Amino acid sequence: MPQHYPFTAVVGAELDQLDDMALALVLTTISPAIGGVLVRGEKGTAKSTLVRALAAVLPPIDVVKGDRFSSDPADPAPLSPDGPFGPDAEAETRPVRLVELPVGATEDRVLGSLDLEQALGSGITRYEPGLLARAHRGVLYVDEVNLLHDHLVDLLLDAAAMGRSTVERDGVSVEHAARFVLIGTMNPEEGELRPQLLDRFGLAVEVAAPRDPQARAEVVRRRLAFDADPAGFAARFAEQDAALTARIRRAQELVAEVELDDATLVSIAELCAAFEVDGLRADIVTARTAAAHAAWHGRTTITRDDVRAAARLALPHRRRRNPFDETGLDESQLDDLLGPDEPPAGGPEDGPGDGGPDDGGPDGGGPEGGPGGAPESGSAASAPATPPTPPGGDAPEGSGQAQESTVGAGEPVRARLLQVDGVGAGVSGRRSRAITDDGRRIGARTPAGRSGSLHLVETVRAAAPHQHARGRADGGRVLLRPADLRVAVREGRESNLVLLCVDASGSMAARRRMEQVKTAVLSLLLDAYQRRDKVGLVTFRGATASLDLPPTSSVDVAARRLEELPAGGRTPLAEGLATAADALRLEGIRDPLRRPLLVVVTDGRATSGPDALARAHRAADHVRATRVASVVVDCETGGFRLGLAGVLADRLGAQHLPLGEVSADSLTSVVRSAQVSGEVA
Incomplete structure (x- = not known):
């Protein structure tokens, strides 16, 4: 039997110094009614x-x-x-x-x-x-x-x-x-859970690698010792593991005796109301966790520290209501709501690392930010001063950082549904038609292995011609053989790879236009989140294009990269399309069943380098030859329009979508206006 790494050998999981993750795991085993644990953290x-x-x-x-x-x-x-x-x-x-x-x-x-x-x-x-x-x-x-x-x-x-x-x-x-x-x-970088599913986990913790060199060195030291001699290393921690087992057993027996008095329940309710968590699940989970924390310390009375530890584990993830909201809890606000410290009501002395306020575990804020993190991109403090750019034009080549500006997006809207034509066979999702494990039944097939839902009618139909040869008596039961087995073929929806190729050049840098572009792209990201797609982000400006976000399930990361995206410089449209084509080719090798959808957000201009427009059209012809489904979101505005985005859509064989029609509500308004005009006429 392979030797597992000992629990108490993990740095932060020592018996008398449990960090947030170890404490959450222990508490939910003491009281399984808490509802489980979600652990979010980097690889x-x-x-x-x-x-x-x-x-x-x-x-x-x-x-x-x-x-x-x-x-x-x-x-x-x-x-x-x-x-x-x-x-x-x-x-x-x-x-x-x-x-x-x-x-x-x-x-x-x-x-x-x-x-x-x-x-x-x-x-x-x-x-x-x-x-x-x-x-x-x-x-x-x-x-x-x-x-x-x-x-x-x-x-x-x-x-x-x-x-x-x-x-x-x-x-x-x-x-x-x-x-x-x-x-x-x-790993949040690979995609987030929906807020509704986050709420269903009783506890949630954020983990990150220690930044202290001594702690990191100790982690490596222990891992190398385990790999060199697993049995000997496990023996070193056997006594601590046994002590942990005994303490968990005592807490499991004691938790039913812990008293949840009215004052404690009111305090928990006040916390949940103050932090504006939805529903009552947070109150119930916090109460159960506080009781388990008291039992862990050998007490039958709940103290302030028990409620504080429970709130830190049960509330932060429930504050995420919308897809791009950050999780987290303001611990100073938590302390203010709980009031002054009080001595424990009995049992062993509480010490550092017991899951109370002095725990040295993760602070709930990951490397990507959280409370007290970097200022939001696009705020007045982070946007550099930008000289005015001629309307519809690009900033001069080589003009440098001074010609760049960073503008935030507006509130996302419900986006128009963009789909890949045909029927795929990728991962179940909510965008394009595909053969999946769920959905409506459209036929039957012989099974591959033992998976699939039995199609009884087709199984009997396959067996029917062979009943006489198999010796079935009149009125006897149908004689079946493994070769008769048929399973259902179902058509549902698949998730796709949505690769956004965004023009961030000077022609997009006008504050109002870039805000509209970012709002449209953020709306498409929200739609991709809801439809369970993978997303990638290519941007192009100046003289180059870059893959700012390789294809991932984390639309949150894509939204943050978009928010920080500056605009300025010339328009290297050809380079942008070439970078997108390379990204699609590599992802097709990694994930061949997931069909891609390329969304190019541009006004169609190409101004970087010699023969810029001709090179852009050749790049578009190359993308079209790969037969990837494409959409061009036309960002050109104003009374005088060149129509270059429409030409680009023709070269790509793509759907041409004006920027104002990305919103499903805007499209509905256009249709309704046309219907009213027709009625009036």
């Missing part, structure tokens, strides 16, 4: 290492021997399809399971489904349990939970909240217990 911050080490320090559990659903022998009425169990049912003790759910898991694998081998081979309808059944009374871990499809995340969170899973599919009707600790980890 290489021991997220997966600590989660995988958690199961090893949890107290072992008693289960009914032979039961596939890990029923508790002390439960008088266990919800298990393998039951009922008599009073003499044999029990066994085993470690808590850590069940990992892969990002590519299907709904059948998660929920369970009909055992097709039994059904076709023996004619027996038997339920084959899924990952939720295996995770009962254990830990269910989803790495890169932000890349998991939304409907699966909803399914997991519903099961975790209700403590049971109900399966009604393929002739199977089963309900079984599914009480588990749900832990998700994610």
Whole structure:
């Protein structure tokens, strides 16, 4: 059996000095009703290492021997399809399971489904349990939970909240217990969870690599020692891990005795109202977390420090209401609301690192910012002075930084739906038509492996011609063979790669025009977020173009890059299109099933270098030859227009979309105006 890295060997997870992540994991195992933990942080911050080490320090559990659903022998009425169990049912003790759910898991694998081998081979309808059944009374871990499809995340969170899973599919009707600790980890640079899903996680923490050289050196020192001698290294921390296990067991037994008095509940309600979190889930989770924190310290009375620790873990992620909102909590405001410190009401002395206000864990603000971070781009303090640029013209070549300006975007609007023509076969999403695992049933196929939803009618149809040869008696049951099996083909929606190629030259630098452009692009980013797309950002100005954001699922990062984007200089349109074509080619190799959509935001001018317009048109012809779906958002404004963006759209074979029609509401207004005019006429 491979040796896992010890829990207490992780820097920040020592028994008497738990950082936010370790504390959140411990508290949710003390009280699983908290609702799980979401860990957000940059790569290489021991997220997966600590989660995988958690199961090893949890107290072992008693289960009914032979039961596939890990029923508790002390439960008088266990919800298990393998039951009922008599009073003499044999029990066994085993470690808590850590069940990992892969990002590519299907709904059948998660929920369970009909055992097709039994059904076709023996004619027996038997339920084959899924990952939720295996995770009962254990830990269910989803790495890169932000890349998991939304409907699966909803399914997991519903099961975790209700403590049971109900399966009604393929002739199977089963309900079984599914009480588990749900832990998700994610790198925000790869995409965010929707605010609605963030709220469903009980606790959320931000983690970052330590900046202190001594702490970093200690992390490396321990890792090298573990790799050199895993067994010996684990033995060094065995005593600390055992002490942690014993303390968790005592807290699990004590948490039911912790008193949640009216004063504490009112204090929690005041906190949640002051921080303007939506709904009442925050109040409930904070109360449960405070009780678990008190039990962790051996107390049955909740103190100010317990409420403070609970609020720091349960509230920050619930302040994100809109896709581009930052998470975080103003801790000085939290202290003001809680009032002055008070001594603990009993039990062991609280010390630094106990999860209270003196903890040395992450401060909730990641490297990308948060409260107290850099000033917002586009503010008066960050926008350099810019000499006026001639209307419709570019700033002089070589004019330098003084000719650049940074303008913020306005509020995003609901964007017009842009789609890729045809039917794809990419990752499930909400943009273009595709063959997916969900959606409406349009046909059947022979299965590849054991995945897919059974298409019963087509399975029977495939078996029907062979019944006489198989010796079926009159009135007897249909005789099926594995070769008869058919699964449903479903058409739904896929997510796409939306690559934005944005003109940031001097012709766009007029403050009002650049604000309109950024607002339109931000609206497209919001639409991509809602439709679960990957996005990339290419910008061009001066003499060059750059891939400012390689294709990613994090539209938040794209929005920040857009906000900081300065404008000025000449217009290297050819270079912009060439850079976009290269980015699409490389991403096509990495992710061949995800179809791209190129959105070029420009007025069509090309002024950088000799024969600039001719080179831009040749670059457009090259992009068209790759057969990528394209849209040109025409940014030209004013009474006198050259129509160059329309010409560019023709060369690309792209849809031509005036800037004012990016908004779905604006397009609706145009149609309604035309209808009214027609009625008047």
